[in-house]
Amino acid sequence: MNNRQTTPPPSAASSAGSLAAHPVAGGSASVRAGWWRRCHRDLRELLRHMRRRWFLYLPVFAIWGFAYARLFIDPMPRMPVLFNWTPSLPYHVAVMQYGHPPLQRGDLIVFAFAGEAQMHYRGLRGQPFFKRVRGLPGDVVSVQDRVVLVNGDPVGVAKTHARDRHPLAPIAPMVIPPGHYYVQGTSPDSFDSRYHESGLVRDEQVLGVVVPIF
Numbered sequence: 001m002n003n004r005q006t007t008p009p010p011s012a013a014s015s016a017g018s019l020a021a022h023p024v025a026g027g028s029a030s031v032r033a034g035w036w037r038r039c040h041r042d043l044r045e046l047l048r049h050m051r052r053r054w055f056l057y058l059p060v061f062a063i064w065g066f067a068y069a070r071l072f073i074d075p076m077p078r079m080p081v082l083f084n085w086t087p088s089l090p091y092h093v094a095v096m097q098y099g100h101p102p103l104q105r106g107d108l109i110v111f112a113f114a115g116e117a118q119m120h121y122r123g124l125r126g127q128p129f130f131k132r133v134r135g136l137p138g139d140v141v142s143v144q145d146r147v148v149l150v151n152g153d154p155v156g157v158a159k160t161h162a163r164d165r166h167p168l169a170p171i172a173p174m175v176i177p178p179g180h181y182y183v184q185g186t187s188p189d190s191f192d193s194r195y196h197e198s199g200l201v202r203d204e205q206v207l208g209v210v211v212p213i214f
Contacts, residue, residue, distance in 0.1 A: 082210060087186075088186065089132065089212075091108075095210065109183065112129075129192075132183060134184045137178045139151050146158045171193060176200060183200075
């Protein structure tokens with residue numbers, strides 16, 4: 001009776017082990033190819049969906065484009081119609097008149113922010129602010145217990161801190177110099193000339209006068 005056990009040659013065993021430990025290179029290539037095919041298929045499906053639902057995507061891309069222009073190109077794109085969603089003024093849509101005659105008390109203006117607050121909040125630099133003119137050159141600004149007055153008439157109260165707890169100082173008493181204006185919003189939370197870090201608005205900051213629609 002033959003009791004000999006048959007074992008594979010060493011070369012065959014090593015070859016089998018090598019194949020198990022090191023898959024063929026074509027496997028990873030096929031995985032990558034499959035991944036690209038899935039991405040290409042998903043992209044085509046997305047484009048088909050966008051083409052069928054273009055009326056949903058169009059306002060989204062318009063808003064993204066406007067936000068990109070505001071952040072990276074021009075903080076104040078030259079548009080004839082302005083939209084206000086802040087409580088600073090009780091108007092949401094207004095017509096913009098670029099360039100302006102001498103400002104009058106009560107005028108609504110848009111100006112590029114240049115106050116000291118931009119050193120702490122860098123996003124404010126050059127941003128358009130929508131306010132009402134409350135003080136003209138020659139008017140007297142005074143402060144009594146954080147109540148700000150223009151020519152003796154109270155126009156607002158300066159808060160002690162911003163919402164992020166950053167301290168706020170009221171504007172210093174002064175006579176408004178030529179070419180400067182005291183501006184203010186209607187909301188008690190408006191960041192405007194009642195605060196030192198916002199301050200007066202120079203004539204060259206004013207972008208134009210606005211006419212409210214509603």
